[in-house]
Amino acid sequence: MSDTIRSHSTEALPGSIDATLALLEAQDYVADRPLATVLFLALRMGRPLFLEGEAGTGKTEIAKVLSAALGRPLIRLQCYEGLDVASALYEWNYAAQMVEIRLREASGDTDRDAMRAGIFSEAFLIRRPILQALDGAPGRAPVLLIDELDRTDEAFEAFLLEILSDNQVTIPEFGTIRAAEPPIVIITTNRTREIHDALKRRCLYHWVDYPAAERELEIVRRKAPGANADLARELVAFVQRLRAVDLFKAPGVAETIDWANALTELNAVALDPAKVSDTLGVLLKYQDDIARLAKGEGQDILAEVKRDLALAG
Template sequence: MTTTAARVLPQSIDETLELLASGGYVGDRALATVLFLSLKMKRPLFLEGEAGVGKTEIAKVLSETLGRRLIRLQCYEGLDISSAVYEWNYAAQMIEIRMDEASGIADRDAMEKNVFSEKYLIRRPVLEALSGLPGEAPVFLIDELDRTDEAFEAFLLEILSDYQVTVPELGTIKAAEPPIVIITTNRTREIHDALKRRCLYHWVDYPNAERELEIVSGKVPDANAQLSREVVAFVQKLRQIDLFKVPGVAESIDWATALTELDKLALDPEVVSDTLGVLLKYQDDIARIQSGESARILSEVKAELADAG
């Protein structure tokens, strides 16, 4: 992501709210409060919530509005140090060794010092996040931490405690200034208390209808106003049904975008049935909604919006 010149961190909760709003993020005061404290105290912010509620977007907005680099560590099962922290460029090292041997250099200590230098170090997201200068520390997004195993989670404890990494061949590399750390989890497993204690915590919930309409309207400005209201009302009702995976805010935005691309000004039974795959990602959920639920929900949405004027 391209960033502008680094900005001064917000000095109050109200300024934090304004910062989020300037990046197009519709947040509440509770989020702004914990984010302000996280920035002020230089503590990681641990965001928990269902997929699609806007946790990752917070880090992206911070990067954009503060003019900081965004460094993203996308977590997955089996993530290891070589993928997350650093590794050596072995191919380039071998070429250097062969060239030294061909040149007649016999001092093995000098050769080793040469090949295990910064020149051949490949920096992965963790090491990159520790390389920021004072006043320009990056936003470090550790996304979906719950997808990794406990061993990697334990490794992060040193990073989040001291903001340093030890590379045996080079020594300890410590951040000149701690990065702005945002950790997200979809709660597919519990994260250990030792890691949570190093963070400030916030649960990111689904927004109410009013806030979600503001989000959708901001993200899909070309959508018809009536269509946006119906989309939000329909999705809000879907979340009250026991589905395998209810749609998040991201799906609401996608649905409004898709319907706008189809030149729809309002919902109708046919277009709802045809586009449910934008909202729902499991066939069992789609089949359940198509078998009468969608007509009932749409009828209720139309009636309630008509009564509201």
């Protein structure tokens, strides 16, 4: 098979799992094969990709990497409690419409049908992220990132379900807008609540877990290249053990990278109890977790890390 498949125009999508891995690799995203497989299938089948997992495991980054690698625009809809259609899809520029009405009345133009057609036109339509994503030209359809969907409510899920099913939307005053080419859709959730099965069924699904030690070390080498090699091994081993502790919020990969960069700024070449204690606020975000490690558990973990790495040579 050719190493690429063609969309409706000249933009190329990866044509194999290996090509998908290479695409991610070229953008310094260290992925495992299961993730590359489901991403390849989502692109080839034109299906949304539903990514679920803990915060900080790299779900959002996948959409950014795809956008950069494929040369497609990235349109991000950041979800939050109370998100409605006006914020996600479209709204009318009411202030400009009122000015237009006053100008028409002042000029003596009182034809109601003409006025209605004039104010509910393209010039007054404010396109929000989802409508922007449906506007992509063939071969240039954007990457639509619907980030942290679990922060919204079920009513918004139902609205989103209709959009994903038909790749079109009907605006009562304007008409139907249909995507010339469906956008590449990435949906993420941190699983603070369950998403309805009806929406999941329309997507390909992947759980993005914390990486194994070897892959996390490679991520640190790429994202924090200034970190000393011994320091990188120690801090990754420390974080890996820390995730097994019953914390309020375990550190994600993003925190591992931040910690590596912070320790590098402090000219550290290895972990020691003082540096761990002084920089816990980079790695952990809740005071109860920080206090727990500061009381001695952090030193115990560090001692285990030092011992195991010494035995491994």
